Amino acid sequence: MIEVVRTGPLATVQDLGRPGHAHLGVPRSGAADEKALRLANRLVANPEDAAGVEFTLGGSVLRFHARAWIAVTGAPVPLRIDGRAFATNAPCHVRSGAVVELGTPPAGLRTYLAVRGGIAVGEVLGSRSTDLLSGLGPAPLTPGDRLPVGPVQDLGDMTVDIAPAPPLPETPVLRVLPGPRDDWFRPDALTVLTSNPYTVTQDSNRVGVRLDGPPLARRREGELSSEGMVIGSLQVPPSGLPIIFLADHPTTGGYPVIAVLTTASLSDAAQLRPGQEIRFLL
Amino acid sequence: MRIRRAGDAALLVETDGLDAAHRLDAALREADLPGVVDVVPGERTVLVVADPSADLDRLAAQLPGLPLPEDAGGGAPPAEIPVVYDGADLDEVARLTGLSREEVVVKHSAATYTVAYLGFSPGFGYLTGLDPALHVARRESPRTAVPEGSVAIAGPYTAVYPSRSPGGWRLLGRSGLALWDVTRDPPSLLRPGMRVRFLREESL
Numbered sequence: 115m116i117e118v119v120r121t122g123p124l125a126t127v128q129d130l131g132r133p134g135h136a137h138l139g140v141p142r143s144g145a146a147d148e149k150a151l152r153l154a155n156r157l158v159a160n161p162e163d164a165a166g167v168e169f170t171l172g173g174s175v176l177r178f179h180a181r182a183w184i185a186v187t188g189a190p191v192p193l194r195i196d197g198r199a200f201a202t203n204a205p206c207h208v209r210s211g212a213v214v215e216l217g218t219p220p221a222g223l224r225t226y227l228a229v230r231g232g233i234a235v236g237e238v239l240g241s242r243s244t245d246l247l248s249g250l251g252p253a254p255l256t257p258g259d260r261l262p263v264g265p266v267q268d269l270g271d272m273t274v275d276i277a278p279a280p281p282l283p284e285t286p287v288l289r290v291l292p293g294p295r296d297d298w299f300r301p302d303a304l305t306v307l308t309s310n311p312y313t314v315t316q317d318s319n320r321v322g323v324r325l326d327g328p329p330l331a332r333r334r335e336g337e338l339s340s341e342g343m344v345i346g347s348l349q350v351p352p353s354g355l356p357i358i359f360l361a362d363h364p365t366t367g368g369y370p371v372i373a374v375l376t377t378a379s380l381s382d383a384a385q386l387r388p389g390q391e392i393r394f395l396l
Numbered sequence: 397m398r399i400r401r402a403g404d405a406a407l408l409v410e411t412d413g414l415d416a417a418h419r420l421d422a423a424l425r426e427a428d429l430p431g432v433v434d435v436v437p438g439e440r441t442v443l444v445v446a447d448p449s450a451d452l453d454r455l456a457a458q459l460p461g462l463p464l465p466e467d468a469g470g471g472a473p474p475a476e477i478p479v480v481y482d483g484a485d486l487d488e489v490a491r492l493t494g495l496s497r498e499e500v501v502v503k504h505s506a507a508t509y510t511v512a513y514l515g516f517s518p519g520f521g522y523l524t525g526l527d528p529a530l531h532v533a534r535r536e537s538p539r540t541a542v543p544e545g546s547v548a549i550a551g552p553y554t555a556v557y558p559s560r561s562p563g564g565w566r567l568l569g570r571s572g573l574a575l576w577d578v579t580r581d582p583p584s585l586l587r588p589g590m591r592v593r594f595l596r597e598e599s600l
Contacts, residue, residue: 136434136445137421138584139514139521238578248518249559250578294400294408340513340522342436342443344406365436366515374403377448 115179116229118259119213122173125255126244126320127233128226128361129165135239136365142345143245146320146361146384147224150188153277154228157185157205159270164232165242167255169225172216176227181210182263183230183272189222189282189385204276205230221282222385230272234264246320247362285311286386287393288358288379290348295338295370299350303330303372304396307348307356311391320362322349323386329354330372340368346375346383358383399456405448407456410441414512414524417442418468418589420459427462431455437513437588468589474508475590477556477575478597479547481505483567485535489549492532501596503527504568509554509592514584519558519576521586526554538564545570547594558584572600 118125128151131144145151145168152162172191186193186202193200194215200206202225208214219225235242235252244251255261292304312327330350342365343349348356351369358375360383373394375383386392397420398410411417421437424444431450436443446455481501490497509523526549534550539562542548546557548565557563558576571594575585586592 133433133445135518135583136436136443137514137588138582139516139518140583142434239583250518291401291403294402339439339441340515341408341438341441342434342445342513344402344443344445346403364515366438366513371402374401374406376404 116233116261116263117177117179118255118257118261119175119177120173120257121255122169122171122216122218124170125174126168126246127165127235127252127255127261128168128243129241130163131243131361132239132241132250136342139248139365140239140250141245141247141362141365143241143243143251143361145226147188147226147381149381150224150226151228153203154185154187154226155232157187157203157272157274157277158183158228158230159272160228160230160232164228164264165235166226166228166233167261169216169227170223172218172225174216176214178208178210178212178214180263182208184208184214185228186216186225187228187279188225189219190279191219191225192217201276203279205272205274223387224384229263230269231264231266234262245362247364282385283382285391285393286382287395288382289376289395290373290379291376292373292396293371294374296372298332298334298338298370299372300331300333306330307372308394308396311393312356314386314388314390314392316388318386318388320360322360322363323358323383325356325358327355330356332370338368338370340366343367343371344374346377346380347371348373348375360384397460399459401452402443404452405450406443406445407452407459408441408443409459413440414510415468419464420462421588422468423462423464426465429455429458439512469591472591474593475585476593476595477571477573478595479505479569479571480597480600481569483547483569485566486568489530489532489566489568493529495529500530500568503530504549504554505594505596511586511588511590511592512553513588514586517559517561519584519586520555522553523555523592524552526552532566534564535566538562542567543570545572547571570600
């Protein structure tokens with residue numbers, strides 16, 4: 115059992131979310147940086163879809179009431195177990211009663227903690243993820259919460275000592291594919307999108323990353339019929355400033371999507387911090 | 397049928413309209429194609445979300461050949477939603493439409509609706525078939541909390557709020573029917589293509 119002693123700005127339980135229910139208005143949700151959660155789980159020989167904890171801007175303290183193996187991935191944080199520094203992207207042993215501290219990441223936004231056995235809170239529609247948009251799954255963690263850990267008997271051996279991770283880029287370049295509604299925009303809109311930097315604004319969260327920069331001008335006026343949207347969609351409201359939709363995005367929307375991030379760029383998008391500059395590449 | 401790419405793992409299929417979207421949605425659910433993760437109908441589209449490892453070209457080639465059902469609703473009778481028409485915005489809707497309160501209620505409860513698509517929140521269905529005389533704009537300023545079960549209208553749609561949430565639609569009444577229950581399978585009472593009627597009740 116893991117006791118939450120302190121949390122930073124936001125800490126939630128996340129697995130790979132609840133796909134398959136989007137037609138009922140249920141966001142996919144799940145880890146915003148899915149790649150980082152999968153890695154954390156692999157490091158402690160969990161199935162990749164086991165639930166872990168997603169921390170936004172770190173700053174958390176956990177007390178372990180039983181011994182465990184953990185791995186911390188994603189935005190790199192100073193990691194201390196009983197006051198001793200440990201490496202991230204590596205399995206770490208935690209004795210019973212130990213205190214695990216996550217500092218603030220100097221770069222990136224979201225850090226993941228996997229525990230061997232997985233966080234075993236109850237499932238809602240097949241997932242343990244917190245969905246901030248629709249309120250499904252467990253509430254964000256608060257001090258005093260106690261998180262059960264699942265059984266470890268049937269798990270394989272841990273075989274990796276450390277997973278090398280490249281540093282996060284200062285100005286991330288996100289790859290996009292045009293469409294599905296790029297024809298709603300002026301012909302030069304994709305050029306504007308890809309030849310200027312955009313800045314991540316403060317009101318960004320697990321639903322979406324709001325951007326500031328040159329607005330994207332529309333060719334077609336009027337209303338687009340509401341339609342399904344995928345994760346990574348760059349939806350453009352009348353302001354012309356794109357919003358990148360992340361894991362808790364609404365399943366349908368009525369503003370045109372000029373481009374969609376490639377699957378490989380979703381992790382970088384999940385690590386964007388307010389104030390950071392980014393570039394788009396076709 | 398025009399098939400557009402929505403990134404590297406999804407297709408957005410444009411259809412001739414809502415009915416065609418529902419028939420394609422039903423056909424895709426029936427076909428259960430490998431690699432398809434989510435199928436999301438819209439007003440005149442169906443989004444087909446695939447596993448990132450799926451072959452999108454192959455998937456796109458399969459879509460035009462899918463056998464479409466005659467009737468996406470499966471010929472089922474309309475679902476019935478009991479409503480007490482005592483909503484906070486009844487007078488305002490009457491004023492905006494030039495109708496009496498009673499005429500608003502009669503028009504709303506006389507129609508048969510179709511669930512166009514769901515979105516906004518889990519189980520929130522956008523129902524088409526609203527009498528054009530009842531098409532009103534959303535409130536200038538949304539309410540911070542609309543009670544669960546509120547029956548509301550906005551533009552060409554009517555809906556029932558499945559849970560308490562913010563909302564800018566105009567409230568005509570309320571229903572005691574649970575539209576959303578995560579312990580139920582499926583959790584949503586409403587599904588795309590389903591037909592719905594509202595039954596006027598005097599009390600919940």
